[in-house]
Amino acid sequence: MGCGQIADGHISEIRKLDNAEVVAVCDQENLMAMQATSRHGVPACYDDFGEMLRKETPDVVHITTPPQAHLLLARAALDAGCHIYVEKPFTPKYRETVELISYAERKNLKLTIGHIYLFDPPALALRELVKEGVIGDPVHVESFYGYNLAGPFGRAILGDGSHWVHRLPGKLLQNNIDHLLNKVAEFITDERPRIQVHGEVRRTIRFGDVRDTMPDELRLMILGESVSAYATFSSHIKPAAHFLRLYGTRNIAHADFVARTVTLEREPTLPSALGRLLPAFDMGRQYRREGWKNVRRFLRSDFHFFAGMHTLIARFYDSILNDAPPPIPHRDIARIGWMMDEIFRQLESSTGAS
Amino acid sequence: MTVLVTGSNGFLGAALVERLVHHRVEGIRCFVREGSDRSRLELLRQRYPHAKIQYYVGTLSRREDAPGAVRGVDTIYHLAAALSGAPADMFLNTVVATKNLLEAVATENPRVQVVHVSSFSVYGVADLPAGHTVDENTPLERHPERRDPYAFVKWHQEKVLKEYQRRLGFPLLILRPGVIYGPRGSAISGRVGLQLGGIFLHLGGSNLLPLSYVDNCAEAIVHCAMRKEPGISIYNVHDDHLPTSREYLRAYRKRVKRLRCLPVPYPLLRLVSKGVEWYHDYSRGQLPAIFTPYKSANLWKGNRFDNGKLKSAGWRQIVPTAEGMRRTFDYFREKEY
Numbered sequence: 212m213g214c215g216q217i218a219d220g221h222i223s224e225i226r227k228l229d230n231a232e233v234v235a236v237c238d239q240e241n242l243m244a245m246q247a248t249s250r251h252g253v254p255a256c257y258d259d260f261g262e263m264l265r266k267e268t269p270d271v272v273h274i275t276t277p278p279q280a281h282l283l284l285a286r287a288a289l290d291a292g293c294h295i296y297v298e299k300p301f302t303p304k305y306r307e308t309v310e311l312i313s314y315a316e317r318k319n320l321k322l323t324i325g326h327i328y329l330f331d332p333p334a335l336a337l338r339e340l341v342k343e344g345v346i347g348d349p350v351h352v353e354s355f356y357g358y359n360l361a362g363p364f365g366r367a368i369l370g371d372g373s374h375w376v377h378r379l380p381g382k383l384l385q386n387n388i389d390h391l392l393n394k395v396a397e398f399i400t401d402e403r404p405r406i407q408v409h410g411e412v413r414r415t416i417r418f419g420d421v422r423d424t425m426p427d428e429l430r431l432m433i434l435g436e437s438v439s440a441y442a443t444f445s446s447h448i449k450p451a452a453h454f455l456r457l458y459g460t461r462n463i464a465h466a467d468f469v470a471r472t473v474t475l476e477r478e479p480t481l482p483s484a485l486g487r488l489l490p491a492f493d494m495g496r497q498y499r500r501e502g503w504k505n506v507r508r509f510l511r512s513d514f515h516f517f518a519g520m521h522t523l524i525a526r527f528y529d530s531i532l533n534d535a536p537p538p539i540p541h542r543d544i545a546r547i548g549w550m551m552d553e554i555f556r557q558l559e560s561s562t563g564a565s
Numbered sequence: 566m567t568v569l570v571t572g573s574n575g576f577l578g579a580a581l582v583e584r585l586v587h588h589r590v591e592g593i594r595c596f597v598r599e600g601s602d603r604s605r606l607e608l609l610r611q612r613y614p615h616a617k618i619q620y621y622v623g624t625l626s627r628r629e630d631a632p633g634a635v636r637g638v639d640t641i642y643h644l645a646a647a648l649s650g651a652p653a654d655m656f657l658n659t660v661v662a663t664k665n666l667l668e669a670v671a672t673e674n675p676r677v678q679v680v681h682v683s684s685f686s687v688y689g690v691a692d693l694p695a696g697h698t699v700d701e702n703t704p705l706e707r708h709p710e711r712r713d714p715y716a717f718v719k720w721h722q723e724k725v726l727k728e729y730q731r732r733l734g735f736p737l738l739i740l741r742p743g744v745i746y747g748p749r750g751s752a753i754s755g756r757v758g759l760q761l762g763g764i765f766l767h768l769g770g771s772n773l774l775p776l777s778y779v780d781n782c783a784e785a786i787v788h789c790a791m792r793k794e795p796g797i798s799i800y801n802v803h804d805d806h807l808p809t810s811r812e813y814l815r816a817y818r819k820r821v822k823r824l825r826c827l828p829v830p831y832p833l834l835r836l837v838s839k840g841v842e843w844y845h846d847y848s849r850g851q852l853p854a855i856f857t858p859y860k861s862a863n864l865w866k867g868n869r870f871d872n873g874k875l876k877s878a879g880w881r882q883i884v885p886t887a888e889g890m891r892r893t894f895d896y897f898r899e900k901e902y
Binding site: 214215216218219223227240242243246247249250363364366367369370371372373417418419420422509512514515 | 599709721851
């Protein structure tokens with residue numbers, strides 16, 4: 212439901228699975244539904260969501276509309292007995308997130324959110340290292356998400372003061388910082404961690420409307436009972452990096468989501484100058500190993516842009532077929548919703564930007 | 566006489582506004598997005614202080630912005646289209662935007678003349694023999710979904726326009742330019758080739774390049790619009806004395822900058838295209854299918870072109886091709902250094 216840019220990714224990734232098929236697409240603008248049908252060869256298209264649910268009776272509905280419509284559409288899909296995959300941000304407000312999760316649980320239907328980077332190869336590899344005890348106990352997390360405002364979506368936002376992003380409480384930030392917070396929430400498991408927020412508008416003011424107040428830089432300090440985190444969203448730092456650094460009691464891990472590598476910074480095993488000499492070679496060796504791992508993935512045709520989305524969808528569908536827990540705990544979805552509300556509340560009170 | 570120009574601050578749009586001023590059109594309403602770069606239009610306002618060049622601020626992707634823009638105008642010059650971006654976004658900003666404009670026409674101004682700038686890309690020449698002459702009778706693309714996103718959206722944009730014309734009966738003029746070029750445009754068309762890393766793949770070989778210098782194209786649009794033909798009329802737009810792709814590239818390398826070029830003959834390109842398409846399918850989209858035999862045949866098999874209908878309508882090229890290329894290359898050389 213919703214045939215914008217991200218819907219293309221969903222359709223392509225679902226079609227790679229052996230246990231699912233895309234039976235229909237739907238968009239309130241019939242031309243948008245038609246173009247998705249035409250380009251992807253989907254058998255049916257609708258501009259009426261209710262009609263689509265009645266006629267196609269799908270098992271799963273992927274909701275890829277702007278977030279303001281998520282709650283309404285998700286409830287309708289759940290009422291029709293469908294499991295739902297909801298794109299991020301889940302809903303504009305935390306209370307709607309809680310309401311939707313409760314509704315799905317009452318209906319005994321599965322629900323997930325598009326936190327695709329949690330299932331990208333670096334995230335999966337990092338999780339293995341944690342499980343094996345290589346990192347030790349997590350102490351601190353650094354999550355960084357760079358955004359290119361000159362890209363197609365950034366241009367669309369800046370080119371249109373009425374774009375739906377500007378109507379979100381957290382505007383551009385809310386559309387992106389799921390990717391920051393979900394990595395943090397994996398290690399800071401507190402229900403209500405303390406959060407300190409700094410946001411600002413760094414680009415030149417030129418529109419004289421709502422776009423000028425849209426923060427494009429964000430720094431967060433998040434303090435849990437036993438783990439702390441720094442989180443950075445930046446639209447100006449180049450290149451637009453995307454990484455997670457996990458500081459443990461044994462080693463530091465660096466997961467790079469752009470280069471798709473995971474490297475470790477270890478305690479020197481040799482004393483003095485020799486201990487300072489070897490780490491660079493060790494790092495070089497690790498990057499070479501990661502590079503070749505990626506080459507092998509590429510040769511196996513397993514190096515797609517939406518690798519994380521593919522794994523998430525596959526695991527979500529498996530959880531439906533096997534009646535197993537969904538790949539992303541509902542508690543995490545709710546906690547991230549709360550963090551977002553808290554961040555935008557602080558931003559609003561400190562700068563008036565929201 | 567008042568006209569509306571969508572896409573007015575674009576490369577062709579600004580040239581069109583200037584031609585409208587030359588043709589003494591009294592009121593020129595320029596549809597511009599909030600906060601968009603209006604430097605080209607500002608320059609025209611300074612150059613022609615007596616011309617009534619006004620802004621109408623809005624966006625066609627927002628349905629409620631269109632009615633006010635079309636109200637009271639005699640002609641709509643519809644140039645707005647997305648040239649790049651994700652396919653769905655391009656469709657939204659081109660085809661859905663056109664539908665929003667036409668919905669406003671239906672309610673506010675159903676007899677208005679609509680002038681639409683389409684593209685050669687709507688023709689389907691892949692299945693026609695090499696050297697086929699492209700004119701207004703050439704069949705339209707039968708498989709737009711197999712083409713690149715730009716061709717896909719331009720094809721659907723024309724389709725929507727024709728559907729509304731049939732319903733409302735307004736005079737619809739469709740102009741299909743070839744390669745619009747000039748200072749501040751793009752330096753080298755995809756019909757010549759593509760930059761891949763540090764190497765320029767010359768794919769056009771000795772194919773004719775259907776160039777249309779931006780001022781000539783703008784003049785053709787205004788000239789044909791002033792004929793006020795009823796129903797649907799269609800004109801292909803390109804200049805005379807067309808260079809081949811090889812001649813254009815040679816001149817560019819001589820006058821603008823050196824390029825490391827790799828000529829790819831069409832039979833080899835076809836082979837590579839088959840390989841790229843096969844790998845795209847095999848790897849389930851790991852690399853994009855930028856080349857397929859179908860796309861390559863449309864762009865690089867080679868055609869001849871006929872602008873006879875445009876000339877019969879009285880259009881004359883105002884900037885000779887050699888002069889147009891000289892101005893273009895001078896601009897890009899200056900930009901380089």
